[in-house]
Amino acid sequence: MDFSTTITLNGLIQQFLVGLSRTTILFIVSSGLSLVLGVLRIPNVAHGSLYMIGAFLCYSISTLFGAGSTGFWLAVILAPLGVALISLAAERGLFCHLYDREHLMLLLFTFALMLLCRDAVKIIWGSNYRSLSPPEILQGSLSILGMPFPKYNLFLLGAGPVVALGLWFLIHRTKIGKISRAAAVDRDMVGAVGINVSWVFASVFVIGCFLAGLGGALVAPTQNITQGMDHTIIMEAFLIVIIGGLGNVWGALLGALIFGLTDSIGILVWPQFSIVFPYAVVVIVLIFRPKGLLKATW
Amino acid sequence: MRKIVSAFTFMCVIVGLLAFGSLSLAADEIKIGIIDTYSGPPSSYALDVLDGFKLALNKINAGGGVLGKKITFVTRDDKFKVDLGLTAAKELIMRENVNILVGTINSAVTLAVSDLAQKEKVPFLVTYAKSSNITGAKGHKFVFSMNENTEMIGKAAAIGLAKRPFVNYWIAGDDYEYGHAVADAVWNHLKKLKPDVKLLGQSWWKVGEPDFTPYITSILSAKPDAAIVATGGAGCIPFLKAAKNTGFNEKVPFYMHTATELSTMKPLGLDAPEGVIGTSNYYFYYPETPENKVFVEEFKKAYGRDPSFGSLIGWFTANFIAKSYEKAGKVDAEKFAQALSGMTIDSPAGKLTVRQQDNQLMLPMFMGVTKKAPGYDFLIATDIVTIPAEELMPSIEDIKKVREK
Numbered sequence: 001m002d003f004s005t006t007i008t009l010n011g012l013i014q015q016f017l018v019g020l021s022r023t024t025i026l027f028i029v030s031s032g033l034s035l036v037l038g039v040l041r042i043p044n045v046a047h048g049s050l051y052m053i054g055a056f057l058c059y060s061i062s063t064l065f066g067a068g069s070t071g072f073w074l075a076v077i078l079a080p081l082g083v084a085l086i087s088l089a090a091e092r093g094l095f096c097h098l099y100d101r102e103h104l105m106l107l108l109f110t111f112a113l114m115l116l117c118r119d120a121v122k123i124i125w126g127s128n129y130r131s132l133s134p135p136e137i138l139q140g141s142l143s144i145l146g147m148p149f150p151k152y153n154l155f156l157l158g159a160g161p162v163v164a165l166g167l168w169f170l171i172h173r174t175k176i177g178k179i180s181r182a183a184a185v186d187r188d189m190v191g192a193v194g195i196n197v198s199w200v201f202a203s204v205f206v207i208g209c210f211l212a213g214l215g216g217a218l219v220a221p222t223q224n225i226t227q228g229m230d231h232t233i234i235m236e237a238f239l240i241v242i243i244g245g246l247g248n249v250w251g252a253l254l255g256a257l258i259f260g261l262t263d264s265i266g267i268l269v270w271p272q273f274s275i276v277f278p279y280a281v282v283v284i285v286l287i288f289r290p291k292g293l294l295k296a297t298w
Numbered sequence: 299m300r301k302i303v304s305a306f307t308f309m310c311v312i313v314g315l316l317a318f319g320s321l322s323l324a325a326d327e328i329k330i331g332i333i334d335t336y337s338g339p340p341s342s343y344a345l346d347v348l349d350g351f352k353l354a355l356n357k358i359n360a361g362g363g364v365l366g367k368k369i370t371f372v373t374r375d376d377k378f379k380v381d382l383g384l385t386a387a388k389e390l391i392m393r394e395n396v397n398i399l400v401g402t403i404n405s406a407v408t409l410a411v412s413d414l415a416q417k418e419k420v421p422f423l424v425t426y427a428k429s430s431n432i433t434g435a436k437g438h439k440f441v442f443s444m445n446e447n448t449e450m451i452g453k454a455a456a457i458g459l460a461k462r463p464f465v466n467y468w469i470a471g472d473d474y475e476y477g478h479a480v481a482d483a484v485w486n487h488l489k490k491l492k493p494d495v496k497l498l499g500q501s502w503w504k505v506g507e508p509d510f511t512p513y514i515t516s517i518l519s520a521k522p523d524a525a526i527v528a529t530g531g532a533g534c535i536p537f538l539k540a541a542k543n544t545g546f547n548e549k550v551p552f553y554m555h556t557a558t559e560l561s562t563m564k565p566l567g568l569d570a571p572e573g574v575i576g577t578s579n580y581y582f583y584y585p586e587t588p589e590n591k592v593f594v595e596e597f598k599k600a601y602g603r604d605p606s607f608g609s610l611i612g613w614f615t616a617n618f619i620a621k622s623y624e625k626a627g628k629v630d631a632e633k634f635a636q637a638l639s640g641m642t643i644d645s646p647a648g649k650l651t652v653r654q655q656d657n658q659l660m661l662p663m664f665m666g667v668t669k670k671a672p673g674y675d676f677l678i679a680t681d682i683v684t685i686p687a688e689e690l691m692p693s694i695e696d697i698k699k700v701r702e703k
Contacts, residue, residue: 007519008519010519011515011516011519014515014519015512015515015516015519018511018512018515019512021511022509022511022512025509118337122337127336127337127338127339127341127342127345128342128565129339129342129532129535129561129565130565131535131539131565131566131567131569133567133569134543139543140543140545141543141544141545147515147518147519148515148518148544148545148546148549149515149544150511150540150543150544151543152543153511153543219508219509221539222508222509222511222536222539222540222543223508223509223535223536223539224339224532224533224534224535224536224539224565226339226342226532227337227338227339227341228338228339228506228532229508231506232506232507232508233508263512264512267501267512267513267516268512268515268516268519271470271499271500271501271502271513271516271517272499272500272501272502273502274501274502274503275473275502275503275504
């Protein structure tokens, strides 16, 4: 085995920053998943599909407006809203009839939904590969500590905390946040004090799916927008949610940080077997804290 | 008990009738069964192959078919999975009574189907899988490779790279068969041609890796002279994007087999990095021969897009089939296989021959460098160097050696 790669401090810091920007996407997607899991108790396997649809919508809206900067920013706002709309229809039309069923049924149902979404994407967008350019000002790279750092990743680095703050505000400072926290603990009691639980659930579900769409839209310029985007992300998102603590949004943040950073540092330290690192950490966490790092709402 | 027996007899009769029905149907047509991945990211390539195949087939049938019979085909989606591909192949042979099998893009599926084809004595023309085992260690008289393979890629890349001044290399790629096979082949041949090359390190990522930036930054901090990137299919696009965004291509020249292919360059548009070294068996803009121009025009007219290498594979596969039946003189698997082995046809990429000894199609390879060009809304390959098929085919002695093992 060749360990001769010299690891410099600059390289390490650089790798840390790149890992952080990757964490942003993981956090955005998995916090949405965690929110839905915590409040509605739905293990939404179709969450990854909504992420994929977000990316495809971002591509389509952006090209509709001429693929320039304006088109991109508009798409980043509109695509998650589109996904939210789809999820609202799914919640009102399908999910709201299923809340009393056991988890296994819900799991199977969301799995079916995932397959449906996959085929819908294939029918609507076809099987060609698609690629979207980042807006003009975010193209290329900056030099940080003598190493190139993509400007778009820098933008993601900024977007992460904004989303986290927004979520914090939503959960702790708004009425719907308070109700949904209460509903997560005891949904019958919330209903008993005269609150329309059904609509609380609907809004939480839509917010969770909005985050999936936002993740997809933000990741679009860095990726090949294609079928199959869904299953990589959903695996990682579930792992993050599990190590963070089921249903705990801050657990998702912690999980995303651990997953993203071990991944990127692993790539620097032992690039030949880097795939193992994040998963090894998941195993270690689960051995010592089988219920996740932070308090699970389940 | 009697009920069960009579039910069983009834079923036997029905099955027998069905089998007889399709047999009698098969007599006035030649039926081809195509197994390929028509869902998920690889479907982009599979559909190119299918369209090229249809284009050629329509022309053959419009001219009266072969041996007075029309050539028809049915397709099955293997979803990139071995079990599904194998089930589909069995079903095509047993129920559809196909005369020939064609497909697939997945090497594992291809090797499984090839095994079945040998047992069932059904000729199998491989359209996109690139494992050198198909016509190498696992080759037999009924399997034909209509594509280049990882050994040929490795040899071609090594010939091209050895001429360049790089010494310290980094290898990176998809952590599955194709990635490792390409990387090993390039590296082994390169070491033979230029013994002073050094390997600084390797990175391997999972298939479907979404973001390559952390890999690229870690390669950059090792400062190699050049990198060999063994990623294929859908992974090429995000890798090239990350390369452009980090300026990787300006700091470390890198080779990626499919980098210059239309399937990779077209989706990226003008967003692709320049100066990437790639190899391909076909460009619609090169060679500029009348045959190629006619093919491009016909393909564009039929499907509204430029043909990729996959489209060409589909096109000549259909033509090889028609020509072989003509030469065989009747619809017979054994005779067909004999006729196809060693056959030469004219194609948009020049004369193409199926090598008699191992049934591997002899394809020349073009090494080029990505560049923006006026008149194209995507990057094209420039400074194209042709590496003739004779130079990059695995030697017959090597084939004999691996087959004996």
